[in-house]
Amino acid sequence: MKRVYVCNDTITGIFSGIYDAWKTKLGQEQLGIVLKGCIDQELFCEYAEVVESEKKTIAVENLIKKHMGYEAYWEIYHAVLSSDKEKGDAILGMMLEARNIPQSKKIMQHLSHPKVRKVFELSRNVSNEAHYYREIIRFRELDNGILFSQIEPKSQILTCLGDHFTDRFPLENWMIYDRTHKMFLVHPESKHWVLVLDEVVNEEAIKKVSVKEKTYEKLWKGFFESVAIEERKSYDRQRQHLPLHYRKHVTEFQ
Numbered sequence: 001m002k003r004v005y006v007c008n009d010t011i012t013g014i015f016s017g018i019y020d021a022w023k024t025k026l027g028q029e030q031l032g033i034v035l036k037g038c039i040d041q042e043l044f045c046e047y048a049e050v051v052e053s054e055k056k057t058i059a060v061e062n063l064i065k066k067h068m069g070y071e072a073y074w075e076i077y078h079a080v081l082s083s084d085k086e087k088g089d090a091i092l093g094m095m096l097e098a099r100n101i102p103q104s105k106k107i108m109q110h111l112s113h114p115k116v117r118k119v120f121e122l123s124r125n126v127s128n129e130a131h132y133y134r135e136i137i138r139f140r141e142l143d144n145g146i147l148f149s150q151i152e153p154k155s156q157i158l159t160c161l162g163d164h165f166t167d168r169f170p171l172e173n174w175m176i177y178d179r180t181h182k183m184f185l186v187h188p189e190s191k192h193w194v195l196v197l198d199e200v201v202n203e204e205a206i207k208k209v210s211v212k213e214k215t216y217e218k219l220w221k222g223f224f225e226s227v228a229i230e231e232r233k234s235y236d237r238q239r240q241h242l243p244l245h246y247r248k249h250v251t252e253f254q
Contacts, residue, residue, distance in 0.1 A: 002031070008035070011077075034051070083155050094118075141212060147175075151176060152179045177201050
């Protein structure tokens with residue numbers, strides 16, 4: 001009888017599920033993890049709902065860092081942020097495989113194993129998406145002086161952006177809103193960023209930009225129009241460098 005743990009699509013949820021599965025000492029064929037809302041029930045499977053806790057999460061983090069190393073930890077962390085519905089099962093399978101090899105800290109070299117390869121691919125996709133948004137995020141100054149930006153990423157990449165923009169704007173009050181996952185990355189002036197969940201954006205407030213912001217937006221668009229050479233425009237090449245998916249909230253394309 002295969003035992004499948006059902007958890008929330010969060011770091012705490014997935015790591016808590018891994019904690020419960022790991023304690024059973026069962027093999028890869030006897031264990032699985034599935035996200036809530038993505039259950040495709042199979043025969044001969046026992047489903048158990050995971051009870052989340054920070055204690056379980058910290059225990060799994062320490063286990064990964066100690067026995068698999070920091071490289072594997074960051075690969076797993078980025079994979080957890082992915083939008084893939086099978087990520088929890090892939091991470092568990094990779095950790096169980098690491099338990100079976102002599103040098104567990106070299107687990108990322110075992111790309112011939114399907115679970116390890118899956119985690120590597122998910123991590124790479126999340127890292128690439130975060131890199132895209134570091135390049136193209138545009139802030140607008142609202143009437144209240146807050147710098148505001150909104151994005152619609154596939155993966156939960158806000159924590160991958162926090163340190164980058166904190167280094168760039170340490171003395172500003174700014175926030176980035178992830179419309180896909182309904183969460184905020186908030187940075188108070190001269191403090192560390194925080195992640196805010198389960199809050200609703202005020203649609204009217206984010207439309208009220210400062211007079212200075214309107215002026216600079218007009219100048220910025222005018223600059224792009226003035227430096228463009230009509231005969232050398234290539235929309236195919238533009239889409240290669242900046243796919244349409246990423247343009248919705250970019251100032252130049254408004």
